[in-house]
Amino acid sequence: MYTAKMQESIKKVEATRAARMAAEPRRMTAEEKDTLLAAYHPDYKEDGFVTLKVGPNKGEKVPTELGRLLESNSRILNERIDLNKIDYDVDVLVIGAGGAGSSAAIEAHEAGANVMIVTKLRIGDANTMMAEGGIQAADKENDSPAQHYLDAFGGGHFAARPELLKKLVMEAPDAIHWLENLGVMFDKDAEGNMITTHGGGTSRKRMHACRDYSGAEIMRTLRDEVINRGIPVVEFTSAVELIKDDKGQVAGAVLLNMETDEYLVARAKTVIIATGGAGRLHYNNFPTSNHYGATADGLVLGYRVGAPLLYQDTIQYHPTGAAYPSQIFGALVTEKVRSLGAMLVNVDGEAFMHPLETRDVSAASIIRECSDREKGVETPQGKAVWLDTPMIEMIHGEGTIEKRIPAMLRMFMNYGIDMRKEPILVYPTLHYQNGGLEINGEGFTNAVSNLLVAGEAVGGIHGRNRLMGNSLLDVIVFGRDAGKAAAAKAKDVTLGTMNLDHVKEYAKTLEEAGLDTGMVSPQLLPDYAGKRHL
Amino acid sequence: MQEMVNIFIFGKKYSVPGDLTIMTAMEYAGYQLKRGCGCRHGFCGACATIYRIKGKNELKTCLACQTQVEDGMYIASLPFYPIDKRTYNMEEIRAEQRVMMDLYPEIYSCIGCNACTKGCPQNLNVMQYIAYAQRGDFEACAEESFDCIGCGICASRCPAGISHPMVGELARRLTGKYIAPKCEHLQNRVDEINEGKFDDLIEQVMQKPIEEMQELYNNREIEK
Numbered sequence: 001m002y003t004a005k006m007q008e009s010i011k012k013v014e015a016t017r018a019a020r021m022a023a024e025p026r027r028m029t030a031e032e033k034d035t036l037l038a039a040y041h042p043d044y045k046e047d048g049f050v051t052l053k054v055g056p057n058k059g060e061k062v063p064t065e066l067g068r069l070l071e072s073n074s075r076i077l078n079e080r081i082d083l084n085k086i087d088y089d090v091d092v093l094v095i096g097a098g099g100a101g102s103s104a105a106i107e108a109h110e111a112g113a114n115v116m117i118v119t120k121l122r123i124g125d126a127n128t129m130m131a132e133g134g135i136q137a138a139d140k141e142n143d144s145p146a147q148h149y150l151d152a153f154g155g156g157h158f159a160a161r162p163e164l165l166k167k168l169v170m171e172a173p174d175a176i177h178w179l180e181n182l183g184v185m186f187d188k189d190a191e192g193n194m195i196t197t198h199g200g201g202t203s204r205k206r207m208h209a210c211r212d213y214s215g216a217e218i219m220r221t222l223r224d225e226v227i228n229r230g231i232p233v234v235e236f237t238s239a240v241e242l243i244k245d246d247k248g249q250v251a252g253a254v255l256l257n258m259e260t261d262e263y264l265v266a267r268a269k270t271v272i273i274a275t276g277g278a279g280r281l282h283y284n285n286f287p288t289s290n291h292y293g294a295t296a297d298g299l300v301l302g303y304r305v306g307a308p309l310l311y312q313d314t315i316q317y318h319p320t321g322a323a324y325p326s327q328i329f330g331a332l333v334t335e336k337v338r339s340l341g342a343m344l345v346n347v348d349g350e351a352f353m354h355p356l357e358t359r360d361v362s363a364a365s366i367i368r369e370c371s372d373r374e375k376g377v378e379t380p381q382g383k384a385v386w387l388d389t390p391m392i393e394m395i396h397g398e399g400t401i402e403k404r405i406p407a408m409l410r411m412f413m414n415y416g417i418d419m420r421k422e423p424i425l426v427y428p429t430l431h432y433q434n435g436g437l438e439i440n441g442e443g444f445t446n447a448v449s450n451l452l453v454a455g456e457a458v459g460g461i462h463g464r465n466r467l468m469g470n471s472l473l474d475v476i477v478f479g480r481d482a483g484k485a486a487a488a489k490a491k492d493v494t495l496g497t498m499n500l501d502h503v504k505e506y507a508k509t510l511e512e513a514g515l516d517t518g519m520v521s522p523q524l525l526p527d528y529a530g531k532r533h534l
Numbered sequence: 535m536q537e538m539v540n541i542f543i544f545g546k547k548y549s550v551p552g553d554l555t556i557m558t559a560m561e562y563a564g565y566q567l568k569r570g571c572g573c574r575h576g577f578c579g580a581c582a583t584i585y586r587i588k589g590k591n592e593l594k595t596c597l598a599c600q601t602q603v604e605d606g607m608y609i610a611s612l613p614f615y616p617i618d619k620r621t622y623n624m625e626e627i628r629a630e631q632r633v634m635m636d637l638y639p640e641i642y643s644c645i646g647c648n649a650c651t652k653g654c655p656q657n658l659n660v661m662q663y664i665a666y667a668q669r670g671d672f673e674a675c676a677e678e679s680f681d682c683i684g685c686g687i688c689a690s691r692c693p694a695g696i697s698h699p700m701v702g703e704l705a706r707r708l709t710g711k712y713i714a715p716k717c718e719h720l721q722n723r724v725d726e727i728n729e730g731k732f733d734d735l736i737e738q739v740m741q742k743p744i745e746e747m748q749e750l751y752n753n754r755e756i757e758k
Contacts, residue, residue, distance in 0.1 A: 029752075030748070030752045085612065109641075116661070121568075121571075122572065124578060125572040125573065125580060126571075126580055127579050127706070128561075129572075129573055130573045130575055130578070131749070137720075137721040137722070137723075137724075139717075139719055139720045140719055140723075141719065142757065144732060144735060145734065145736055146725065146735045146736050146738075146739045147754075149740070149755060150747070150750060151751075151754075154747070154748070154751030154752075154754075156751075158744050158747055158748065158751075162740045164738055166740060169596050169637045169736070170727060170732065170736060173720060173723040173724045173727060174724050176720055177720055177721065180710065180711075180716075180717060180720065181711060182624065182707070182711065183624060183706065183707030183708065183709070183710035183711035184709075185676060185680070185709055185710040186566060186712050186713065186714075186717070187713060188714060188717060190715070191712070191715060191718075192715030192716050192717070192718060193717065194717055194720065201752050203755065203756045203757060204757050211680065211681075213577070213680070213681060215577075215734050216578075216683065217680075217706075218579050218686065220703060221706075221707060221710070223621075224703050225624070227619060227621060228621045228622060228623065228624070230603060230621070236568065236569075244544055244742055258568050259568060259569075282567070289575065290575065291572060291573040291575075291578070292572055292573070294570050325553075326553055327553065327554075327555050327602055331575045331576075332575065337718060379636055382688075406681055407577070407681070408577070410576070410656065410657075411575075411600070414600055414601075415602075440581055496566075525567075525568070527566075528558075528561040528562045528567075529561055529564050529565060529566040530560070530562070530563075530567070530574070531561065531564055532551065532554070533558065533561070
């Protein structure tokens, strides 16, 4: 399957393997990391960003593609929506049916609220389903929530909102416990101890996993639970705009049936935005590990109604996206491959970095290797480096790959590459939106009453970079909390008359700023028809 | 220049680059997918597909996102299949054989044709995990079905009308909740946190000035 040139390079990788395995590569110093990031991480480049001209974050930097959506008009600006014809009337409306939305719905239901989920595709069509490596929690003797806090705070460049990060780490063990009780099959030893590993930037082995289907196992369990509880899930239906009432509170959402193009009205006392990330906007022309619907819809909805974003200019490029063959270009190669011992190696067989640096540092280091250092392996899509997977079997014994990372084995085997015997080619892929809508410690936006946000759509939990295993964790922790808070709050809410005035006001602001993108937002789906793309 | 191949999407002919997957080929041909497309990386089961190569008798099944196109491929997608999930309260059921008899009695109508296994794009031994479920060996069923992504191809091929992915789901939840040994260190940590044992420690860390945090972070000891 590999080209002759690649095979030549593999020989060099094999030749250095024994020597590499005998020595752990040095970790970079803080100064080395700063210099590397400034020179090679896409977040630190001017290209790819614009300055917002309208809205709560006016004057701030934002990825170009997201900026265009935020500065576009609502798709219902010129539609006649009858807000008196209410199709759904609930206490809690959850927008999005991934890990955060499903957790929120379960907890809201548990609290006795009348809750409904609306989702653009199917329940479980979400980045949660695709999370492979694991979920962090400080639940072992040698670990503590404070240690977890330190790792995440430092890994996120000391920018996380302390009150949010505290919740993340303090509620982590309970999140795992909740999932265990729902029937999630975590990797355990015979006594029931969690089998845990490192992730990039962790100081303790606190990565819990379900093979390399961690997110899928969690997501399908949550989905099963949502259905068992009889919580209504309205699929193939997007929320295209939030509705407010005459008191200025959020009061529901305008929905769009994706198949019939019919608009529907959902009235709700509290609304939770759990719409996930933005990988499908392909910032900086990167491929993405994200699911088909990751188009930042919730950010657009929240922003138009007046909720500010936080750290919208920081994007996570996962260091190891599949780089070859082209059919899987950009697909996630879980960090767990490195947790299990595989090293990052250049075209000459040199281990050019410690394999478990944080994601931003690792991605920048790979980009440097493939650009200025000219040590990348040539592929049809550009350059890549080796991830030396046969090391895993040498360290942990034969059969480890099949047992611990079967999805990876399957994905490459599909194209005739046996990662147990040959290394695989990787390059950074657009993976995670570090920023998002700003929330307070209770999960609510400060700008709009009764509006909550959970999951990847939130900004500030992780700061300016996220550690592996903290996203699966945040969708559970903040999803559950949002569900409980939304259910409690709904008891005290009396709704007034609904309106969509903010849509017209936003249009006026755009006009005054001289903005006309010629587009409408949210985008809902990527535009791939008639094109060759990834 | 990539070689072009002819494929037939729902019987209609399109010429597409031969290195595309079925999913990206459909998009290249002009489809704006709404159904039959989810994670695009083999984890969600949205893109179950049936195809036949022109002139060959064998009917094949796959995931559209994980399968490269071939010349002469006749493609039909299966974006939805009426799988029958039964509902239950996990707090009330137990890992007893009669749970399967009550919830999924049709598994006992399996005729052993093995069409489910042959159709599985994950190469799982589907018929075997149904056999484990029949016997009430939920742990074995859970292990065998673990890599299931719920695409539903097995169910679409089953003459007995079994909803295999849902049987596996129930077995896995029973295993995770009732059969796998409980994690003691997890329970202990949850209790400790609830008792407030870490409240002071976390506050202390949070209150530190950034310079001190940087110092702590850069010099922290990393477990081997």
